[in-house]
Amino acid sequence: SMVNAVYKNAKRGGKTNFTVGIEDDLSNSSLKIDEFINAAPAGTIRCKFWGLGSDGTVGANKNSIKIIGDHTNKFVQGYFAYDSKKSGGVTISHLRFGNEPIKSSYLIDQADFVACSTPSYLFRYDMVSDIREGGTFLINSIWSPEEIGAQLPAKVKNIIASKKLKFYTIDANAIAAKLGLGGRTNTILQASFFYLSQVIPYADAESYMKKAAEKSYKKKGDAIVKMNFDAIDNATQQLFEVKYPEDWATATEGAAMQVPFGSDYFNSTINPILEQQGDKLPVSAFTPDGVVPTGTTQYEKRGIAVKVPVWVKENCIQCNKCSAVCPHAVIRPTLASEEELKNAPASFETKDAIGVKVKGLKYRMQVSPFDCTGCGSCAQVCPAKEKALLMKPIAEVVAAEAKNFEYSATLPETKAEYFDTNTIKGSQYKKPLFEYSGACAGCGETPYVKLVTQLFGDRMIIANATGCSSIYGGSAPTCPYTKNDKGHGPAWANSLFEDNAEFGFGIHLAYKARRAAIETKITALKAAFERADYAEGVAAADAWLVGKDDTDASIAASASLISILEGCKDCGCDLDTLEQDIYKDKDCLVKKSIWIFGGDGWAYDIGYGGVDHVLASGEDVNILVLDTEVYSNTGGQASKSTPTGSIAKFAAAGKRVKKKDLGMMAMSYGYVYVAQVALGSNDAQVLKALKEAEAYKGPSLVIAYATCINHGVNMTGAMAEMKKAVDCGYWNLYRYNPSLLENNENPFTLDSKDPTGDFGEFLQGETRYSALKKQYPAVAESLYEKCKTDSEIRLASYKAKAAK
């Protein structure tokens, strides 16, 4: 048999690169382009599969290609088109099977079979127009064949009926949930495809699928293999044909297509790309310097969650922990007066806010169901006796909650002034200036990023290393960084993997130089004001000169100074040139908060030379390392952060050398602020570390432990997993604050307690470790033991530092 597959991979930064996989036919072809286009031989079956990036659709389709290629004499071909979300993005697999060589080198536009694993796509994408007359359309949905008619947009019904499509539904999520497969519906939909398409006899297909599942999943354990076998067995039993009435052809009623809302930029540029029409945009739609507006993920409303949290107000203790851990900033506390709430929808229930200062205000925890990815982290961390958040099928709550969320956005932005940000509770009243990113459901990194923006976002500039954080932080066409109601928010840019620390350092030096220049000018301005006996002006200039390096003082002084400058055109003091000169650089009046973000692949490995150089410089920049202990974005290669015994690419038989102690190396300078944190273990310590790091007038390094899908854990429990890591001594929390040296205090504080958890149990709870025992039983135990010893030695070294 021959396999003829070309993978279209547009994942990285949204560029349409072609990565050629196995291409027996195309590469040697002497056909001209016209012949190519028309070369699809008769009898070829063309299939399109719409899915979420994280639901395994693409993997299943690649498996299908292999099954057909290996077990029939058919020719097969696949193109795979991705968007650039870390997960939850759209994937479309274009598959062709036929008895003649396939020479079609373009995406499928007349399909025999279309399947969709994501119910909400019905309201976002036109999936039926390019199915040929009499073709098959399969949709994964919670609706029964009887219910579905009422749920479909009229236009979809028109096309289904007029083209006489065969139409099927399957509630794959229900099956998957029942079998313990969580959101992974790929095997179920693959089975449905083989069942409906009959491209090979289904009994044969069933056994091939099982063999493939065994091969794919045996590393992950027998239980997982069995679940997939069960999925194959159960798929067809839950597959129903929809016998629709003929009058669907002329239906005018039905669910609305989701009409996105937004700015001109959204309508002209973002939305066409989201609708998979980006290739049709002219070059002129983009700015030459690549600058794009921020705050545009809010318009996506992807609606990819299967279940979303619903607030149970009676149980809520108003701790805001759910908000703090949410990877996508979709659950937020609101505080409002009864007066402000007078136009609230009926379902916008509230309760009395707890706290002396907020007496009389009303409190509510509000979810944005269309932005939620359904990870369940919020409900998992809820510490109330009875959970104050329950995960419910989105269909049940979306109508009311979407409206509630829309309403909550009209309320005054925050009531942050009632709480300081020294507590997690207080910090969550500040608007996240990072929201609705394309990160994976349950991502362990994004809560840190979000928290940093809540604390410093309004005067923050971020240099972002390549990696997950640059993909979820800046994937065209939308930007998750956003602004507060004053229009202030982070400026963000991504340079290269190997130079991000230097990139951020350069940004810092540029501001430093610009602020030094403006200082000279404001000193001159103050003198001129003095000569002119303009006391208010003198005071404003002086306040800036005195307070320019203090965050709060510089914010206040900058505001007064800008108002003086704006008003001073009429004061007759004849300083026009100087004032205009200062005014045009007013963006650098407020003290900036310079941040350098990246993962461990960057900070421990590829960008470490720069990280070290920038830390050594003594300059006031802040580095946040999102440490997943593996190259997450590129699919799990070992980094120097990967601990002994962990399985990763390039360390398939378990990493043999221990995790690099990046923090210890940075502490050797003595003048670098260093902290290790883990949000799921001690959120107050995270907050303290971030605030100390930012306040320290020198280089800072915060190393944040982040649970990741690459660890092989249920991401709903990401926060609990972090806690386990700290409890068993796998990860330690500490802060090294050089400021304490000024008072002759020990700069090092060990914040985590002596380990009480079971180290071995923790390792066995993560597939990256537990899989080693299956594949390399001979070495597994000794590597686990070494991993533990490494941790003990590391902890001992921290204790020694703490004891000094």
Added chain:
Amino acid sequence: SMVNAVYKNAKRGGKTNFTVGIEDDLSNSSLKIDEFINAAPAGTIRCKFWGLGSDGTVGANKNSIKIIGDHTNKFVQGYFAYDSKKSGGVTISHLRFGNEPIKSSYLIDQADFVACSTPSYLFRYDMVSDIREGGTFLINSIWSPEEIGAQLPAKVKNIIASKKLKFYTIDANAIAAKLGLGGRTNTILQASFFYLSQVIPYADAESYMKKAAEKSYKKKGDAIVKMNFDAIDNATQQLFEVKYPEDWATATEGAAMQVPFGSDYFNSTINPILEQQGDKLPVSAFTPDGVVPTGTTQYEKRGIAVKVPVWVKENCIQCNKCSAVCPHAVIRPTLASEEELKNAPASFETKDAIGVKVKGLKYRMQVSPFDCTGCGSCAQVCPAKEKALLMKPIAEVVAAEAKNFEYSATLPETKAEYFDTNTIKGSQYKKPLFEYSGACAGCGETPYVKLVTQLFGDRMIIANATGCSSIYGGSAPTCPYTKNDKGHGPAWANSLFEDNAEFGFGIHLAYKARRAAIETKITALKAAFERADYAEGVAAADAWLVGKDDTDASIAASASLISILEGCKDCGCDLDTLEQDIYKDKDCLVKKSIWIFGGDGWAYDIGYGGVDHVLASGEDVNILVLDTEVYSNTGGQASKSTPTGSIAKFAAAGKRVKKKDLGMMAMSYGYVYVAQVALGSNDAQVLKALKEAEAYKGPSLVIAYATCINHGVNMTGAMAEMKKAVDCGYWNLYRYNPSLLENNENPFTLDSKDPTGDFGEFLQGETRYSALKKQYPAVAESLYEKCKTDSEIRLASYKAKAAK
């Protein structure tokens, strides 16, 4: 006035790049090339100055350009041509002065004035052929006008007389020595030039020169300025015209031109380049892959020393320390039997060798006067009660000692077998496989490089980072790495500044893979030999398999195996293919010693990301950092190794942040061998560290303190300066040997004693520190204090490690 200067700079790697300095005329010229060539206006004075790279000739000539440009209305131009030796290389300054704009864009080939600051050049280069009729020739020499006739080659006398040149001598070295200027004769020769050329009235030139000297040297202190003033005042008093007889025109007797000797490669390729005729070589003179023979510096015989050491045998205690510290491997102990010495020259005096094993042998310390740079380090370190080495003018001893050295090279290579290499004394009986490099006189780095080659050179592969060590280690056309009498010596290559650790790591991985492959083949060979009952073969194969990772065992086993393979063609065992397969890879039978060399600019800064990555790998490679605490090769830029308070480029007002503790960072891995050493302080510790590092079956890092001309010290005392650095606690000696962990011993040993020396005095003894006080008195003291505190904190951290 106008200055029109184009600097021809061929320093880096010998490439002829043009760096355009100030070029008012040429860049805007519309003249065609023919007009250019013929455009030198009448009345232009053309001068050529031959000098050593380190004697200040070029600097003085640049000053002369400035003096004439600033104080007359003449046009001036200079081209400066360098070779690529770190110092002691040839420089030729081509200067033109005139009343019309100078458009000549070529080197001078008809000079009005030629001066030479290096006496030995008379016997190496033809300096007089391109002086025009009646022009002036000035030579720095120790000979009086009366003596010089007897010292000149006949050809030189012919040309001087037949062209009726004005001929002058000056003993600039005598004047400089008397004034305390050491070897720096530049100011004296500059004054002579102004005096003889009369390009401006000499009284004016004198005052301009003094102003320039003040400007150049005031940073270095008033004493230096005064010395240069004295040099100007004294120059002309010691300048003598040589009134030569007319019969010089037909003289046939005189000193011989130094006829270099050597291989075909030397004659065809090296010598033309050394004679400044390299531009005339065809491309075909070089190999396409850039591979060149090693051991070719021996043919240079540069003869650049003013004084060379002479052995006083009565005083010698045979410690070989002089040999150990010699930066150019020009002073070597010889051991020979009386029988072997029977053809020795009369002046080849010896004494009885000390030691039981060597009873009956004769000992001599032999210098190669033509290879010596005259730094005097050997005499300085001589610990004998009365110095056993005296520095004497080369002219007095060269005839005899050159012959003695030539003779010593004919003796059996070493008597190393009588001593082990665990002592410095013993190590020096091994032939240095790195000799006569282009390093500066007194270089603090090259003694380390030399010692490593004495210990491991016969099976060593070196990856060399860009920097001083790559320039003196591999400057075209000669190579200082050489071979022993078995033809074994280091293989050497230089990659980039930023990837040298990776480069060496790749070499290691390649050998590892090749040796793994050959292990499989030898295992098969052993089995075949067993089947053939070939006991000798089985034993040889087995010995290799068992001993392949042990240095001595692998050397012995490889020798037996190779002899078996070579002899086995006739044994009839029908293993031809396998045997040939092994035999063709016989270069990897012996365990290799992989070394990665570089300076602190590489290891602490530009290459640190790679250094860290390679150390973290756990693989068996050895890194030697030659730590001068500054980017030496590029002229003294601050690196992260530069300590607080040191002046360097980019830290002109004193470095503000402390020296990075590279060793501490590497020790954080726990499985990296780390040592800090200083040859001038504790040579036995250096030896121990190098041997432990090489023996350790994992990554090793040896950080070697190296005094450098950039420190602003008299390099004769480089070793004493290192001792001071350690004695005052500025530099600490330690070894961290992870092997000790196996026995539960503390891997860390602090080898240097508690500081007893005066820290401040040490700093004030080096211009890099003392100059700060002159230029930035306000901050100097506090930076000195911080430097001291930094050192104390560092030492405390080592003590804590030692105490564990």
